Amino acid sequence: MDHIAIMRYDSDVVSINARIKLRQNLFSFLLEGQKSVQYIGAPVTINPHQFLLMSAGNCLMSEKIAAAGGRYRSVLFFFDNKILIDFFFRHPQALKTSTHKNNEAPFLVFEKDAFLINFIDSLGFMLALDQPCSAEMRRVKLEELLLYLSEHYPDKIQQLRSFSEEADDDLLIRQAVTDNIYNTVTVEELAFLCNMSLSTFKRRFARIYGTSPNKWLLEKKMQKAAQLLKQGECKASEIYFELGYENLSSFIQSFKQVHGITPKQYQLSN
Structure with a gap:
């Protein structure tokens, strides 16, 4: 399994409470349709103007199509916890003390802004190339995303530290x-x-x-x-x-x- 992977996911089939075992953390960039995820005690639903960062673990996932003739479309960005550890080690400023109480939910929801929309488009262009993107390119793109989020969502990015913790x-x-x-x-x-x-x-x-x-x-x-x-x-x-x-x-x-x-x-x- 690659430490970092990017893939496109398209479907015209509605899925309700599919049992998903995520072995890696996942940025789920929704392009069309609606996505609902249920972890223990933590349900969340996103629409195409949002995207989701999900921790590795078990969850129930539902995917809905917005309208007749529509599709469910997304870009998925998988990465290991060891990638996070390396990122925080090299960028300690991303873990600066926050004055806000952290949410302990196993996911983070982000609103798409102009930068993030262009970033997601860039992933789509990479996936459309005849040659698969290299491991180094995938690493650079993830680094770009994490740096942007740590600068613009400092309170949220700190919650990534708890994603790998095991519960009793x-x-x-x-x-x-x-x-x-x-x-x-x-x-x-x-x-x-x-x-x-x-x-x-x-x-x-x-x-x-x-x-x-x-x-x-x-x-x-x-x-x-x-x-x-x-x-x-x-x-x-x-x-x-x-x-x-x-x-x-x-x-x-x-x-x-x-x-x-x-x-x-x-x-x-x-």
Whole structure:
């Protein structure tokens, strides 16, 4: 695997929650369509006026086409953590002390400005050449980008230091489940985000919470549902989606499983 790689990615197929194992960090320069990425507790969606820097690791990725007849188009710029270490070693000013609290999300979102638009165009011209660009040229282009970002987004660039840090497994599981209680994410997808097999995830989850992931998530959702219904301002048809259910009948069935009565009966009794 190259330490630095640049490629073009075009598709006319919609992709929802594809399981992606990023072995390198990635600048994703979106040209057309919409991109959504879900790390543990950290969802993000970008449009073509933005681009994304993603850390190596597991994520769920969705790619949508903007309109009928359109396409999903992007330029992808992969690089190793060792490249970052070398960059920060040679440019210590990029790590100057910041007065702002760093965001610990495993991604950074940038808005495209005139310089960055021209930079992305230059990558497109390089990819259009008959000969593949050399390793040295790829390194120069990444250096150019990192230097520009460190000068114009100093607070964000410092967050790159935490991209290679490994999280404690128990903390990872706690964050994954608590941040996704009301999202339409399956237990299998949570295990994937934690970079664990399903059986390992379930075993460690049971050790932490004393129950299964499905039961724990169900009870938490239904506690929230009961709270909302008890307030009397919302109907079941108005809250099922925000609790992570795609249809009302599934929500009613789950509510009855936990509380023994339907949401409507629960509201009337309270």
